[in-house]
Amino acid sequence: MFNGHARFHNATFDGGTVFHGTTFNGHAGFDDTTFDEAADFGKAMFNGTAGFSGVTFTGPTTFSNTDFGSERVTFDGPLRWGPPAPEFDWDQHVAEKPANVEPRDWPPAPARTQCLPADPRSADKRSFAIIESGDWRIALRGGVLRRKSRQWRPLRLR
Incomplete structure (x- = not known):
């Protein structure tokens, strides 16, 4: 559990990363972060804003059963979105994506690089x-x- 701000800006996670079931009570900053292998955010809870803009996902990544709360959560302009693409509960029915998760058009378009x-x-x-x-x-x-x-x-x- 993170009760304050959790900032991982520009971090690189070289091995498997597990935030499974983690609660973020403040801002969770993963902007420009690289996940070189599997990343598990399953059943995580975001009670504040969260930023994944410019993120790089290169391995299997899951956000299944994640509670994105009601604050703004951004995945704008990822540098890499798989393969495989990260898994979300709304993958089959994008209309089920929470309104506070951006971008509105899903999945996010990778930054033109x-x-x-x-x-x-x-x-x-x-x-x-x-x-x-x-x-x-x-x-x-x-x-x-x-x-x-x-x-x-x-x-x-x-």
Whole structure:
């Protein structure tokens, strides 16, 4: 049970996560949180506002028999919505979704994200990276990338 605010903003849960039967009496903040494996919110109770905006669900996730209370609960712009898609009691009949759970149009549309990584092996010196999400766009051009530990990482942009 969480009696105050429970904030997990930008957290990453690497293993299975269990909030089964947990009561959240204050704000429950899971915005921009990543669940890399199974997440169980079954029979949880949200008595305050809750935010799952920008969340990433990559494994089996359930909200079955969850009480979403009467305060605002948002799932706007998830970065990843499965597969498999999280399970909710209204999956078969979206009209049964509580009015306080957003977005109104269900299921939520994943945030529009595109990433075109610059590749230093490319002969094209004009290679660039674009990252888009919602209303913002970042374009990196002419950056120098170097390989380290099997991952490309940006160095100084000139």
